[in-house]
Amino acid sequence: MSMINVKKRTHYSDEITPDMDGKKVSLVGWVHEIRDLGGIVFLLLRDREGIIQVTAPSKKVDKELMDKMRKSGKESVIFVEGTVKESSKAPNNVEIIPTNFEIINKSKQPLPLDTTGKVKAELDTRLDARFLDLRKLNVNAIFKIRNKMLNSVRKFFEENGFIEINTPKLVASATEGGTALFPVTYFEREAFLGQSPQLYKQMMMAAGFEKVYEIGPIFRAEEHDTLRHLNEAISIDIEVSFANHEDVMKILENLIVRVIEDLNKSCKKELKILNKKLEVPETPFERITYDEVIEIVNSKGVVLEYGEDLSRAAEKALGEEMDNYYFIIDWPTSIKPFYVMPNEKNPEKCYAFDLMYKDLEISSGAMRIHDHDLLVKRIKEQDLNPESFKYYLDAFKYGMPPHAGWGLGAERFMMALTGVKNIRETILFPRDRRRLTP
Amino acid sequence: MSMINVKKRTHYSDEITPDMDGKKVSLVGWVHEIRDLGGIVFLLLRDREGIIQVTAPSKKVDKELMDKMRKSGKESVIFVEGTVKESSKAPNNVEIIPTNFEIINKSKQPLPLDTTGKVKAELDTRLDARFLDLRKLNVNAIFKIRNKMLNSVRKFFEENGFIEINTPKLVASATEGGTALFPVTYFEREAFLGQSPQLYKQMMMAAGFEKVYEIGPIFRAEEHDTLRHLNEAISIDIEVSFANHEDVMKILENLIVRVIEDLNKSCKKELKILNKKLEVPETPFERITYDEVIEIVNSKGVVLEYGEDLSRAAEKALGEEMDNYYFIIDWPTSIKPFYVMPNEKNPEKCYAFDLMYKDLEISSGAMRIHDHDLLVKRIKEQDLNPESFKYYLDAFKYGMPPHAGWGLGAERFMMALTGVKNIRETILFPRDRRRLTP
Numbered sequence: 058m059s060m061i062n063v064k065k066r067t068h069y070s071d072e073i074t075p076d077m078d079g080k081k082v083s084l085v086g087w088v089h090e091i092r093d094l095g096g097i098v099f100l101l102l103r104d105r106e107g108i109i110q111v112t113a114p115s116k117k118v119d120k121e122l123m124d125k126m127r128k129s130g131k132e133s134v135i136f137v138e139g140t141v142k143e144s145s146k147a148p149n150n151v152e153i154i155p156t157n158f159e160i161i162n163k164s165k166q167p168l169p170l171d172t173t174g175k176v177k178a179e180l181d182t183r184l185d186a187r188f189l190d191l192r193k194l195n196v197n198a199i200f201k202i203r204n205k206m207l208n209s210v211r212k213f214f215e216e217n218g219f220i221e222i223n224t225p226k227l228v229a230s231a232t233e234g235g236t237a238l239f240p241v242t243y244f245e246r247e248a249f250l251g252q253s254p255q256l257y258k259q260m261m262m263a264a265g266f267e268k269v270y271e272i273g274p275i276f277r278a279e280e281h282d283t284l285r286h287l288n289e290a291i292s293i294d295i296e297v298s299f300a301n302h303e304d305v306m307k308i309l310e311n312l313i314v315r316v317i318e319d320l321n322k323s324c325k326k327e328l329k330i331l332n333k334k335l336e337v338p339e340t341p342f343e344r345i346t347y348d349e350v351i352e353i354v355n356s357k358g359v360v361l362e363y364g365e366d367l368s369r370a371a372e373k374a375l376g377e378e379m380d381n382y383y384f385i386i387d388w389p390t391s392i393k394p395f396y397v398m399p400n401e402k403n404p405e406k407c408y409a410f411d412l413m414y415k416d417l418e419i420s421s422g423a424m425r426i427h428d429h430d431l432l433v434k435r436i437k438e439q440d441l442n443p444e445s446f447k448y449y450l451d452a453f454k455y456g457m458p459p460h461a462g463w464g465l466g467a468e469r470f471m472m473a474l475t476g477v478k479n480i481r482e483t484i485l486f487p488r489d490r491r492r493l494t495p
Numbered sequence: 496m497s498m499i500n501v502k503k504r505t506h507y508s509d510e511i512t513p514d515m516d517g518k519k520v521s522l523v524g525w526v527h528e529i530r531d532l533g534g535i536v537f538l539l540l541r542d543r544e545g546i547i548q549v550t551a552p553s554k555k556v557d558k559e560l561m562d563k564m565r566k567s568g569k570e571s572v573i574f575v576e577g578t579v580k581e582s583s584k585a586p587n588n589v590e591i592i593p594t595n596f597e598i599i600n601k602s603k604q605p606l607p608l609d610t611t612g613k614v615k616a617e618l619d620t621r622l623d624a625r626f627l628d629l630r631k632l633n634v635n636a637i638f639k640i641r642n643k644m645l646n647s648v649r650k651f652f653e654e655n656g657f658i659e660i661n662t663p664k665l666v667a668s669a670t671e672g673g674t675a676l677f678p679v680t681y682f683e684r685e686a687f688l689g690q691s692p693q694l695y696k697q698m699m700m701a702a703g704f705e706k707v708y709e710i711g712p713i714f715r716a717e718e719h720d721t722l723r724h725l726n727e728a729i730s731i732d733i734e735v736s737f738a739n740h741e742d743v744m745k746i747l748e749n750l751i752v753r754v755i756e757d758l759n760k761s762c763k764k765e766l767k768i769l770n771k772k773l774e775v776p777e778t779p780f781e782r783i784t785y786d787e788v789i790e791i792v793n794s795k796g797v798v799l800e801y802g803e804d805l806s807r808a809a810e811k812a813l814g815e816e817m818d819n820y821y822f823i824i825d826w827p828t829s830i831k832p833f834y835v836m837p838n839e840k841n842p843e844k845c846y847a848f849d850l851m852y853k854d855l856e857i858s859s860g861a862m863r864i865h866d867h868d869l870l871v872k873r874i875k876e877q878d879l880n881p882e883s884f885k886y887y888l889d890a891f892k893y894g895m896p897p898h899a900g901w902g903l904g905a906e907r908f909m910m911a912l913t914g915v916k917n918i919r920e921t922i923l924f925p926r927d928r929r930r931l932t933p
Contacts, residue, residue: 059839060897061739063737104703105705132893162865163894169889188702188890188893191703191704203659204659207659211649220639227926239679243677248931260933261629264625265629278681289663289665301499302499401498408499424499449933454602454603456526456572458599458600485663486663488665495886495889
């Protein structure tokens with residue numbers, strides 16, 4: 058058999074229905090399971106869209122073909138041609154009586170991982186054999202939802218007049234002055250991997266692009282080993298000119314609602330596999346102040362002092378009280394980045410917000426400072442050197458409009474949508490302190 | 496004036512038409528030009544969608560407002576409220592008689608760059624002040640086209656059943672064994688930046704995703720300093736199961752056609768600014784063999800020996816003969832990566848293809864090897880160590896379907912679409928041997 062004459066399907070498994078009884082079809086896919094009862098062989102063929110039963114009774118199917126089925130081996134790639142048969146005993150009331158059966162690529166046995174989901178494996182084993190892990194229906198469902206989520210996000214941006222931008226991931230200096238940077242050897246110089254497109258998307262406001270979005274990788278060299286952090290993640294970022302924090306919070310609310318509405322239409326099957334029901338949240342989302350957060354958290358017996366960022370314990374305590382999407386507003390200026398606009402009447406507080414889902418932060422945003430001198434002052438107050446921000450600061454000298462924006466963690470959002478507890482479940486090939494492969 | 500009470504527009508400049516005569520409108524934007532004739536001040540307001548004239552005759556507009564206009568300064572951010580007036584003398588036959596004028600953020604003078612396009616600047620000066628350079632209509636147009644091109648590409652993939660994937664950019668070893676890698680300090684280990692999602696998208700075929708695409712950054716540490724190379728670029732990648740090279744060449748042809756059709760509808764204004772007419776190419780694109788390329792090139796007096804990759808001189812010679820999109824096929828196996836499927840009857844040749852536009856390579860692809868043992872053999876033949884590809888090779892042991900795919904350089908494609916001669920014009924913040932900022 059020539060390797061370039063590739064066998065094609067006429068239908069995906071889920072397109073074959075009982076009313077097609079008698080029709081000739083062909084399928085390609087993987088051997089999900091084989092059950093050999095001697096006089097009859099059952100084989101489940103799995104493709105991207107589902108699973109269908111191939112039934113070979115000796116009365117109807119010749120011996121040679123039945124033997125091929127028996128010997129095909131779990132997870133081998135196969136081609137099946139046959140006749141559709143309505144059958145009340147088969148899954149989805151339909152099966153295929155094969156007239157032709159070919160093994161396209163035989164799988165080694167035994168498998169390093171069970172793909173039917175019957176035998177549980179440790180996450181590390183699963184991630185090492187991720188290509189097999191991803192064949193499991195429940196794992197697969199997460200990434201079909203992720204695909205549709207990203208589709209929906211982009212459609213929303215497009216319909217709302219946003220321009221997609223791609224900003225560099227190789228940068229000369231730190232975005233926010235943080236230390237959590239991966240150094241790169243860039244020819245004879247040192248460079249870093251971008252922690253966020255923050256400074257670039259702000260520069261695009263000075264360029265007059267008005268509404269921009271970017272969906273791209275961010276890199277954070279933080280040594281955490283938690284269920285909610287990755288060292289490489291996908292960030293959904295926007296920046297909007299002639300807008301304040303309230304304007305972009307509304308955009309964020311509308312986006313969340315839109316994605317959930319879209320998923321309820323396009324991912325019925327996948328949400329069912331995950332046993333997940335998505336309620337469309339009401340807008341506007343609840344807004345609580347940072348000061349109220351302290352009260353709630355303290356009332357639960359967890360210590361959180363004014364001026365501290367939320368610890369994991371504080372988030373958990375807060376999540377006991379708040380069980381949907383909500384904003385935390387009125388943050389102390391001191392714990393937010395230099396580019397956040399301070400409250401004009403009370404500069405100790407600022408126009409930053411976090412979007413939370415229960416105990417999980419999924420987005421951070423703010424109205425930004427658009428005044429050059431105020432920005433320089435804030436950079437200095439955070440013990441950073443304005444010289445390192447020359448190119449960024451230049452953009453504020455020649456006509457920077459007022460602007461606001463946010464970054465939404467794609468994987469955090471996926472945790473909220475799917476309910477999985479470990480962020481590593483929401484990304485194909487996670488990168489953390491210990492894991493750099495596959 | 497409070498900085499958070501952001502002034503809003505009622506209309507973009509291009510939404511204001513002569514038939515709105517007498518209507519009250521407000522606009523926000525930048526001062527593009529000011530002409531002060533004493534008794535009358537003309538100011539061009541520029542926003543994302545265009546330019547509109549604000550006309551202040553002393554008979555109709557009070558002195559204080561006229562003075563504010565005079566003093567506003569080029570490229571300051573302004574707010575204008577006023578009445579629409581039909582006027583055969585104004586650009587687009589319409590102007591605004593202002594009743595309110597505010598400077599939102601004053602621009603420093605002089606500007607490091609002229610934004611009207613009258614004074615030409617060197618590329619380095621332009622890139623240093625990219626936020627100003629991007630305000631120029633012809634520069635801006637490129638990125639509006641880029642936005643629509645990416646939109647169109649994604650729509651095409653979505654409509655054709657592709658699943659979007661995000662693969663890691665931090666990798667443990669080289670994709671294709673090449674040396675052109677940027678090293679990263681990943682905690683206590685060494686990592687590299689991905690040159691291509693190649694190995695990951697192939698693993699996704701083993702995962703059963705069947706048709707995937709990724710649009711993301713790739714990093715190449717090549718020391719070239721040409722008009723067609725970047726060290727960080729965006730790659731549009733696909734991989735398709737149960738497909739051979741011909742199948743994915745068809746997908747690529749259809750995609751190119753689709754994008755050009757879409758741009759002709761959605762980017763009329765921008766194409767006009769660039770003085771560019773896009774012809775929809777006929778499919779199938781012409782296919783010439785590598786051997787024919789040698790003949791053509793040699794006939795033009797340029798030396799190209801069998802087994803060599805195309806030099807710049809060879810590409811140029813070829814471009815003199817071929818003036819549209821075309822494929823080069825039947826490449827020698829020795830100059831293509833190890834994962835390319837060799838021709839079964841003549842293993843010296845392989846099922847790889849390059850998509851060219853005139854003298855520019857814009858995409859490379861191939862049918863891939865799906866047989867584990869053949870792949871190991873090819874890795875060894877290219878003097879690479881199969882041990883370094885353990886995770887990748889594992890994916891070929893347990894049911895890898897036949898597959899094919901390609902990578903299309905977003906910036907190269909933009910060069911073909913817009914006709915710009917320097918690839919740096921097609922990316923917001925280019926990265927090359929010398930440039931890491933802004």
